[in-house]
Amino acid sequence: MPDATGLELLAAELRESQPEGVQDTEHFRGKAALHIEPAAVRATLRFLRDKGFTTLASVHGLDYYPEEPRLGVQYELLSMADLDRITVKLRVPLDAARVESVTPDWPTANHQEREVYDMFGVVFDGHPDLRRILMPEDYEGFPQRRDFPIGGEPVLFTKDEAFGRDYTA
Amino acid sequence: MTDVSDYRRQEDALDVTAPRQAIEHDGGLEQELLTINFGPHHPATHGVLRLLVTLEGEVVRDLKPIIGYVHTGIEKTAEDKSYWKVIPVVERMDYLAYYFNAMAYCGAVETLVDVEVPKRAQYLRVMHLELNRIMSHLVWLGTSALDLGAISMFWYCFRERETILDLFEMSSGQRMHTRYIQVGGVIEDIPAGFADRVRSFCEIMPDRVDSYLDLLAKNEIVLQRLRNVGTLGQEELLALGVSGPLLRAAGHPWDLRKAMPYSSYEDFDFKVPVGTIGDNYDRFFVRIAEMKESVKIIEQCLDGLPEGPHITEDRKVALPPRWELATSMEALIHHFKLVTEGFRVPPGEVYYPIESPRGELACFVRSDGSSKPARVHMRDPSFVNLQATAPMVKDLYIADLIATLAALDPILGGIDR
Amino acid sequence: MEIVKREKTASDDFKIRQRRAQQMLRGELDDADLEAHVRESIVTTTLDKAVGWARGNALFPMTFGLACCAIEMMSIVASRVDVARFGFEAFRASPRQADLLIISGRVSIKMAPVVRRIYDQMLEPKYSIAMGACSSSMGVFNNYAIVPADKFMPVDVHVPGCPPRPEALMHGILKLRSMIQDDPSMGWRERYNAVGTEELVPETPTDSPAVNVFQPGDTAGA
Numbered sequence: 114m115p116d117a118t119g120l121e122l123l124a125a126e127l128r129e130s131q132p133e134g135v136q137d138t139e140h141f142r143g144k145a146a147l148h149i150e151p152a153a154v155r156a157t158l159r160f161l162r163d164k165g166f167t168t169l170a171s172v173h174g175l176d177y178y179p180e181e182p183r184l185g186v187q188y189e190l191l192s193m194a195d196l197d198r199i200t201v202k203l204r205v206p207l208d209a210a211r212v213e214s215v216t217p218d219w220p221t222a223n224h225q226e227r228e229v230y231d232m233f234g235v236v237f238d239g240h241p242d243l244r245r246i247l248m249p250e251d252y253e254g255f256p257q258r259r260d261f262p263i264g265g266e267p268v269l270f271t272k273d274e275a276f277g278r279d280y281t282a
Numbered sequence: 283m284t285d286v287s288d289y290r291r292q293e294d295a296l297d298v299t300a301p302r303q304a305i306e307h308d309g310g311l312e313q314e315l316l317t318i319n320f321g322p323h324h325p326a327t328h329g330v331l332r333l334l335v336t337l338e339g340e341v342v343r344d345l346k347p348i349i350g351y352v353h354t355g356i357e358k359t360a361e362d363k364s365y366w367k368v369i370p371v372v373e374r375m376d377y378l379a380y381y382f383n384a385m386a387y388c389g390a391v392e393t394l395v396d397v398e399v400p401k402r403a404q405y406l407r408v409m410h411l412e413l414n415r416i417m418s419h420l421v422w423l424g425t426s427a428l429d430l431g432a433i434s435m436f437w438y439c440f441r442e443r444e445t446i447l448d449l450f451e452m453s454s455g456q457r458m459h460t461r462y463i464q465v466g467g468v469i470e471d472i473p474a475g476f477a478d479r480v481r482s483f484c485e486i487m488p489d490r491v492d493s494y495l496d497l498l499a500k501n502e503i504v505l506q507r508l509r510n511v512g513t514l515g516q517e518e519l520l521a522l523g524v525s526g527p528l529l530r531a532a533g534h535p536w537d538l539r540k541a542m543p544y545s546s547y548e549d550f551d552f553k554v555p556v557g558t559i560g561d562n563y564d565r566f567f568v569r570i571a572e573m574k575e576s577v578k579i580i581e582q583c584l585d586g587l588p589e590g591p592h593i594t595e596d597r598k599v600a601l602p603p604r605w606e607l608a609t610s611m612e613a614l615i616h617h618f619k620l621v622t623e624g625f626r627v628p629p630g631e632v633y634y635p636i637e638s639p640r641g642e643l644a645c646f647v648r649s650d651g652s653s654k655p656a657r658v659h660m661r662d663p664s665f666v667n668l669q670a671t672a673p674m675v676k677d678l679y680i681a682d683l684i685a686t687l688a689a690l691d692p693i694l695g696g697i698d699r
Numbered sequence: 700m701e702i703v704k705r706e707k708t709a710s711d712d713f714k715i716r717q718r719r720a721q722q723m724l725r726g727e728l729d730d731a732d733l734e735a736h737v738r739e740s741i742v743t744t745t746l747d748k749a750v751g752w753a754r755g756n757a758l759f760p761m762t763f764g765l766a767c768c769a770i771e772m773m774s775i776v777a778s779r780v781d782v783a784r785f786g787f788e789a790f791r792a793s794p795r796q797a798d799l800l801i802i803s804g805r806v807s808i809k810m811a812p813v814v815r816r817i818y819d820q821m822l823e824p825k826y827s828i829a830m831g832a833c834s835s836s837m838g839v840f841n842n843y844a845i846v847p848a849d850k851f852m853p854v855d856v857h858v859p860g861c862p863p864r865p866e867a868l869m870h871g872i873l874k875l876r877s878m879i880q881d882d883p884s885m886g887w888r889e890r891y892n893a894v895g896t897e898e899l900v901p902e903t904p905t906d907s908p909a910v911n912v913f914q915p916g917d918t919a920g921a
Contacts, residue, residue: 141630142393169523170635171661173646189633189644189661196541200633221523224669232357247350247698248844249809250290256358256843259656263362264355264843268836271853322810323817325762325792329769330810351810352766354833355844371839377767421770440777458767458862695766698807 526641765804
């Protein structure tokens, strides 16, 4: 991991090229993270790729309900040459849940961004094929949001249904 | 959502009575592109994977995987349970590498809680993880050889698998989904006689692997079907985010156990098998070689197993041993709090990657200070590796598609979660 | 119609039968006893019982592995718990050739219509086993994404476990076999009005034939 000073230097350099991009840096339990503006995601990842973080390991989303802005998308970058990892975090509000897709630069983000869209409803502009990946294509709702009910069904076995014993009512 | 997919529209717009669409081919011949549906119920798709394969004759021109047929909402269920109870839920994700799922999750939670895992527990974890790695590769080998037609490999591999499952049953009581790895260590120390049985397993296993190699390595059919089939180079694999034996088969020696060691892997001396060109043949034999290396790690584990507790002594995180409940009031209170409410984790977010039999398996846990996680996400290697299927099988025959899918080792439980 | 358990008659007791056979061979049985013995010892069974015995011993399971339980289902084909000793090792991939659907694993909402369609494509008589906790009763996960198998198809035997040991699945299959041998229709089909759950093939459009279907009288190659 870049240590705390390394992370600050990285953030400072990034701020030079993109003054509006970086919101915050975070160094928690030995792992470094950059908080950025959603609009700056592609440029930030390109910058970090030039710094040696050539592999995008994971793109995942989360719901910060009830804090605003609610939806977050995180990018885990890995530098195989330097044995380093860094996380890029961004947050978007529910009513403007659009993030630019990084799939043109990083083909690995294809399915992973589709999953974030499917589970949270974050729309990725520029994604070649943004549709649901895990849920049925005509499903309504975004299951992984914190205010989506967990669901569950009552179970009635065949033999009980055949004998007319409905214990789920 | 009003987004109706292209495929629904295409399916509805299909007209079987219309004349066939002719496509101009480079050689001047008119060939027809036929899109067929492959799965989700199919004996060769290694689970419920659906593929839309565009064929020109017998040659695959394009491939689109459709997944979600075993989506279980594991990540959503995990938000509803206390941290300790999430372990069985998360274990059922990648159902051949259950120790690895639990390890990634427990590693993430231990990082958040900032608790130290005792050395003995780390060695026990490594031993069980490597046994699970061997078992996962055995199932993969059995089913992949079955796809190729080498049906007898299935019985040999499952015979070895039964021995390993007996070992798991001895140490934890369950064959699969054992809940052995807990936050802070392992749930129980190994019983008497376990070390001897593991040693006798380690003595026979390399010979068994050699016998598999005798059957497969120089077999003419295996060579013809796997050599130079499904090749994909390192750069493309890295761009697609592929990791694990697929990347190592292409020549890139990236293994998290060596590069960023966790849980005392730096104490062990083992090699990382690496292939040359990244065809199916390399993928097969990288995994078989990994089985032998895992046996070495297990032997070193047994030789160097330190004395000590099998789980952290921090009673706020780990259950106290049962005999303490009879004598100590604090132990009783800790037990009660842990079982009813669970332990509270300070707020934070952490991403903990480990090397599973299929690649980089990582667990992302976000905690908000309560006793239930606010988000658990498993970065599954098969989910990311599946994106490499389409470039791998372009311009190959359908039979090669089956062989490549087998060599990819997708586990749909991990892909769909 | 209910499932009637056959009472154990005297001829079921092995020792009594052995004694009777000894007596017959020695010529010690007199008329009434001799007639009763002959009636019981020669296989004068009803056709239903014979057919039930044959059907129960000739189950062709279908390869239908969904999740973790599928691995334990593969274990019963392996050598330790050998399902071939009972004759059930011929796992057919095509639903038209199979008569036992073992739902091994969690059924997600995307997969449920597929399972139902495959069950419909199987030909009567067909049986189904819900293997594992997830397909029987939602299992470890009780959430938006999965359905219990009983919701969309009739299930004959539920095998609990997560995953059930191969021996447990074997016990479930053998229980199903004895259910079939006692009563092949197994009662619920009449009660549940579920006779004839086969797939209806849609009628081919009659306005113009499909391009690759051979028309009668067309000898110039299809």
